[in-house]
Structure formats: structure tokens, C-alpha cells
Amino acid sequence: MAHIPDGVLSLPVLAFGAAVTVAGCALGLRRLTAERIPQAALLSAAFFIAALVRFPVGPSSVHLILNGIVGITLGWAAFPTILVAALLQMVMFGFGGVAVLGANVMNMAVPAVIAGAVFHAVSARWMGDEPVKTRRVAVAAGFAGALGVALTALGVAGSLRLSGREFLPAAELVLMAHVPVMLIEGFFTAAAIGLIARVKPEMLEAPFRSVGEAAA
């Protein structure tokens, strides 16, 4: 359950989540160059809609998150991108809540940034030349996509634990419920990034440089 509703988490966790989200957005907005804005809007739209793809898993229900692909293509700019989408998911779909928005965005955006960083670190070192390169890009992207979901599940379990719940049962529940999502998103991210690598590889250039560098 990536969107925790109001009234579940304790105040310190809510405050921490809000602080992390504000800081992340400040960093992200600086890195968001004008050329990347249409891309960010597209990914925000995909992230927004993805929450409607729901799977019942045992007693629970999970949805696609897509934070992996957002982190790979946008880096720190994943924060404002996910904030906008999560805010609209709250207003239009009723997912999550006002007080818990910061914590929910943190649980989805921090894994996005990490997944992106991992992907780019791996790409820089492991890729080799064509034709093996595109295949490896896809595999790396697939793992990054699954990693994004796994870290979100851990973040949710951690937030619940810090709000007084027992960690292990919550972590087990959330992680196990998200395994189908990890698999699906792994494949989806691999397919999407593989396609981009073939068709428009410049979109995959590490988005972690600052605005000054990108403009130069």
C-alpha cells in the first residue's frame, strides 16, 4: 500500500516525510531544465494513471508505481514530478491524505532517485558496445524498476514501524504484496528504457548534472 491514508502514521514520521519531500523538491526543481519539462509532465501523467492499475493480492490490494522509470529518466527531478502526481491522486482519486502527502511522496521519490542512480552507475560501467549494450541497458533498467518498488515497500513498512507498528509483520505483508508489482514493473521498465535506448538514447543521459552544466 504505497499511499498511506491519513491517521495511520505518527506525527514525527509525517513531519520527517514532509521535510524530506520539501528538500527533495528544492533539489529537483533546480535540476529540472526547461527541455526536460515536457518529459517530466509525460512521466508525471504515467505515474498518476499507473495507480489505477490495481491487483488484489491476498487480503490486500496493490497498484503499479512506476517510480523506477521516473528516477531513471529524471533523477532528482523525480521529486517534483511525483509530488504533482501524488497530489492529484489524492484530490482526484482519494488516495493517501493531506497530512501524509509528504511521507507518501518521500516513500516513492527517494527510491526513484536511488533506482535512477543505480541504473546510471551500472550503465556507465557495464554496458560495452552494441549489440550487447541495448540488451544490458534493458536488464539494468528492469532491475532498477523492481528496486524502486521494493524500496517503496520497505519505506512504507519503515514508516509503519516508526509509527508504532511491529516492523517484521508489516514489512512482510507490504513486500510480499508488492512482489507481483516488482515483476511487472521490472519488465515494463526494461521494455520502456530498452525502447528509449534504441530510439532516443540522449533521453537517457544521466540527469544528475546541475542546470549550469546542462545548459553549457
Next chain:
Amino acid sequence: MIRPLLLVMVLVTGSSSAFAHKMRLFATAKGATISGRAYFSAEAPAMGIEVEALTPDGATAFTGRTNDDGRFSFDAAVRVDHLLIADGGDGHQARFTVHADELHPTLPRGDVAAIAPLSPAPSATATAGLSDEALRAIDAAVARHVAPLREELAAHDAAVGWRDAVGGLGYIIGLGGLAYGLSARYSKGRSQA
């Protein structure tokens, strides 16, 4: 970029037609029995979910689990507001309050300060010819007919539809355009300075 997005759209259309992900809870009272249902959407009950009922003084009136259809029920002992909390343990949580005046008037009242104001006593003329049993039977019949309607209404209110999705997309596109336009103006201003 477009093709994978189309795949997401296809998945969205293919998945449950009543888009919903938030866990919801609805309950009604019939006589002294409070029964309710926890669900993610009309077709997706929340099975085996822990449910707790709290009275206004903080005491626990009931703990239990939902069955395979997401339903649960218990008998209320006191005519007070019951706050029902369904918790999935994984972050899903839903709350619903069954008000005191939904419960049968013959239940013992709780602490005076805690109960909702009693509805005015039925006028003598309206119930003159009816026995207590008849009144109870009428009460039960009305509850039986009205409860499913209220449940449907709550589920309908909660359902997420295409309009919400399209509305959200519109905002994202608008914000993107605004951000792009503003950033262009800002950089133009900077180069002119």
C-alpha cells in the same frame, strides 16, 4: 515513450472497471446488531482484515476479522456511537462511525454525556395501535431495505472514474505547459539582462 504508455493505458482499461485502491468501510445497525463490510471496490472485498469497534469513552466494544466477503458483525451492548476501524496492517486503514440513534432504542444507554441527543419519542397517535413487537418488525424491515441502498450509495460516492483520471491528466498537462512557458520567459529575461 508513447508505446509503453499505451501499454499502461491498456492495462488500466483491462483492470477492474471500478478503479479503486483505497480501502473503505461501511456499516449499518439493525436492532442491536452492527454489521459492515470492508472493500477496495464493489468487486474486491477486503478479506481477513482486522476490525475494531471503539466507544466514545475509548473502550473496545469488539475486535474481529472480516470474512471472505469482507463482512463482519457484532452485537452492540450500549446505545452509543461506535467508531469502527478496519486495519490491514500494511498501511491500509478505513474508519466508519455508526451513530447511536441507529441502534435500537431499547438498548441501555451509556454515559449520559457520551450519547447523541435522542430523537423525539414517536408521537402517541402514530404508534397507538402497534405493539412493541410490531414496531420492532417494522424497524427491522425498514433497515433491511434501506441498508443495501446506503451501502451502494457509499460505494458509488467512493468510486473513482474516468472523469477523475481525465481531470488529473488535464492538470498535469496544464502545469507542464505553465512551467515550460515560465521557464522560457525566465531564461529569455536572463539573457536580455
